[in-house]
Amino acid sequence: MCKAEHIKTFLRGIGAIAVSEAKLRFTSDGLKVSAVDPANVAMIHATIDRTAMDVYSAPEEELVVGIDVARLYEMAKGFKDKEPVELIVEDSRIKLKNKNLTYSVALIDPNAIRKEPKLPEMDLPMKVVLGIDSFKQAVQAANKISDHVILRCDGDKFYIEAKGYVDAIKTIFDDTELIEFVKAEAKTMFSIEYLLEFCKAGNKLDIIDIRLGTDYPGFFSFRDSAVELLYVLAPRIENV
Amino acid sequence: MCKAEHIKTFLRGIGAIAVSEAKLRFTSDGLKVSAVDPANVAMIHATIDRTAMDVYSAPEEELVVGIDVARLYEMAKGFKDKEPVELIVEDSRIKLKNKNLTYSVALIDPNAIRKEPKLPEMDLPMKVVLGIDSFKQAVQAANKISDHVILRCDGDKFYIEAKGYVDAIKTIFDDTELIEFVKAEAKTMFSIEYLLEFCKAGNKLDIIDIRLGTDYPGFFSFRDSAVELLYVLAPRIENV
Amino acid sequence: MCKAEHIKTFLRGIGAIAVSEAKLRFTSDGLKVSAVDPANVAMIHATIDRTAMDVYSAPEEELVVGIDVARLYEMAKGFKDKEPVELIVEDSRIKLKNKNLTYSVALIDPNAIRKEPKLPEMDLPMKVVLGIDSFKQAVQAANKISDHVILRCDGDKFYIEAKGYVDAIKTIFDDTELIEFVKAEAKTMFSIEYLLEFCKAGNKLDIIDIRLGTDYPGFFSFRDSAVELLYVLAPRIENV
Incomplete structure (x- = not known):
């Protein structure tokens, strides 16, 4: 109960x-x-x-x-x-x-019913913990000009950014705005559609814990003291 | 005025x-x-x-x-x-x-304009009076699995229930939750669509007074001190 | 900034x-x-x-x-x-x-980009200033029965009115309800669609300042201390 x-x-x-x-x-x-x-x-x-x-x-x-x-x-x-x-x-x-x-x-x-997946074991050096609202806002902003977003850390700050044909958008987070921040170089592109679905589902929870490498799947754990929704999302390949 | x-x-x-x-x-x-x-x-x-x-x-x-x-x-x-x-x-x-x-x-x-109907005279032994919200909630719950609902009294409690192909739903009311309750055996199936329309229309009123027999039309009076909306709704025939 | x-x-x-x-x-x-x-x-x-x-x-x-x-x-x-x-x-x-x-x-x-228009110079004798909500309500009421509305002053009161095939609607404003009122005979018909768009856009502003003649363009200035949206709207020709 x-x-x-x-x-x-x-x-x-x-x-x-x-x-x-x-x-x-x-x-x-x-x-x-x-x-x-x-x-x-x-x-x-x-x-x-x-x-x-x-x-x-x-x-x-x-x-x-x-x-x-x-x-x-x-x-x-x-x-x-x-x-x-x-x-x-x-x-x-x-x-x-x-x-x-x-x-x-x-x-x-x-x-x-389809077989349950195992949680993949991966070495994801970067970690940020932030409020779900802040994350959602940054992803929604990116959504206005693109359908994919880059999550990136240069070893100092954490960036959520997107580029369109004529426009560009970037949200910057530093230590003062992050609940926890394990700095490490990392950069991965993800589908915005999936991230927004996660945000909608996790809306009533408190925080999101993100773990990231470079072009590796990302770990997105939405949680409060009662419920955890841990999503693992495959990267999208950037056209360079 | x-x-x-x-x-x-x-x-x-x-x-x-x-x-x-x-x-x-x-x-x-x-x-x-x-x-x-x-x-x-x-x-x-x-x-x-x-x-x-x-x-x-x-x-x-x-x-x-x-x-x-x-x-x-x-x-x-x-x-x-x-x-x-x-x-x-x-x-x-x-x-x-x-x-x-x-x-x-x-x-x-x-x-x-079409002739006005007379209120049918019927012997409906069971009567419950309850808040419109409670009634609406029970009908909405039933609506999730069926398009008709059974209102029933076994002489002790009042039930609002529905059955789908694989699922079933039941709301139970006893004396403590009913404003008034004249107990009598009664059971009639109604169209949920009509009942929900009544609830929407009567939304701002206070209480609903329901009178019921078995496979007879039901009387649904939504009211407050100023307005009464008294609906008489034909039963639906149950496939037994 | x-x-x-x-x-x-x-x-x-x-x-x-x-x-x-x-x-x-x-x-x-x-x-x-x-x-x-x-x-x-x-x-x-x-x-x-x-x-x-x-x-x-x-x-x-x-x-x-x-x-x-x-x-x-x-x-x-x-x-x-x-x-x-x-x-x-x-x-x-x-x-x-x-x-x-x-x-x-x-x-x-x-x-x-298309050439910028100049503000037309016109002698518009009537002026009313009122809350945007009051104006919007009157236009929305008119919208229920017509797609054009008549703004009119008989030298004493200010009217917003519309006529349908079987119904008619009229909102009357007098000095007590207007923030400012320069009385003069005036009467012009406008498209409701445009006026409602203006109201939606100016929704967060404070007041609307209307200047009117007879069958002349109207000046509709939505504003607060920071922003002014001044619309000039062509009249519609009434079928008399």
Whole structure:
């Protein structure tokens, strides 16, 4: 049992990369979903932390069930953000339930669902932590003139920039504006469309933790104390 | 002369069942419209109570005029909710008027308008009174998985429920949540589309009073101290 | 350097009459644009007053550059209303810049841009000054039944009125509701579409100053202490 907003953010985060069916794991750490988007450009590792749940009776062995992400999200939206909601698995159905309202839907056979991805191990030297709003603003600005954006660190400052045919846009962050900043040279181009989807999904969370190399996939972890949406996004190749 | 919001709610309520032209009666009790929707599935009996009007000079004999409901509603929206508005009939025109703004439109010949329905007399044993928001929430939840909803009482609690192909939804109300509850076995299926239209129209009113039998038309009275929108809605036949 | 909202209102105001490219003048009085709409029905003379700018280093000679109005407006929207923004011309580019974000776009050759109109000299005897909201409300009311509106003064009151096939609408203003009122007989019909566009663009400004004759172009000056959007709108010929 946890607040409806956590369940909504969790499901919304998975849906952000167009994943329609997913394996939901009840682990000793909390609820977990790992999934890859249909285009194989992004993956998500989403978690609702066990500590965010008032009551959490996971079975001895880890339980894995198949869920229809969009359908369950649609139902979760019927509950108010601060309302406590129970998420129950019984009789091959998953239920969302508060005092008055019960919603139930048939589970999907987990074997019919695409294999869960592993988190890639990579050496990403640069790290910044900032407010989600600041990141979103910079990406939205870039979106006005291009459909891809360059995230870059010259070892001193962190840049989010884009170039159009006649115009250019650049947002600069230095130590004073970043919650955390591990400086290292890094530069990667990403699709703005994906980044904006992540931002929309992570909207109600607090911070974003970005890890970056050069032309490597980037790690974008949107989180607060209850929910983490960790996206790994493939780079786009720059035409030089 | 009464507040613009009463006139707006009254006209909006009639328009909710797609009635385009109606007979408006100036009676000793207030303003009244009775009309049937074009599909003959729902009827409305709408009233602005005389006590809600600061000045009300009804003629000796009851006055009946024909109005274009949508056109008059469109104009009423031009006034702010709390503004006092005069509704005047003169020179074959109906006028809405405040200090600055005057709107006038030609009346329609009442003989050209469809006959007004009578309120059916029926024995509907079950009655609940609840806040419009609670009712609306339950119907909206049902709307996510179906286009019809079952209202049901087992003699103890009141249920609003729907079933889809793989999912199901149920909202339960007991005495503690209902303003009034006359318990009796009852169960009827209705079109969600109509119920949601009623809820939208009655949005600014306070409570809804529902009377129900089994597979009988239901009475849905949305009201506050000034306006009543009483809808009678035909049942839908359940495929058993 | 001035507040982003001034730049936004200024550019939005020019865009309201579908001007896509304009000559921007850095004069000793402030920033100025004069332009005619493609249909030759309306012109605008827009100003950001020098006193609204914290720093303003105009060159000795008046500087004239060509700008892409819509593109620059789109970028200006990326800044928050109260944020101070620098507008810089250098290296054949125009830049919008705050502490973090820099946007730059290539200038357009001013010789490729349509000639700036002169403000017509006309004897318009009637003048009213009123709140933009009051004016907008009256025009919106008229819009419900017609696509043109008559502005009229009988030497005593000021009327905004429209007639449809079966309905009519009239808003009356007298001395008590007008900030300033120079009474004189005047009557002119205008396109509602243009007036509503002006109102939308001038939305954040304070007052509108209207000057009117009979079947002459009208002067509509939307302004506050920082920005003026002065529109001149051609009359529509009434079918009498």
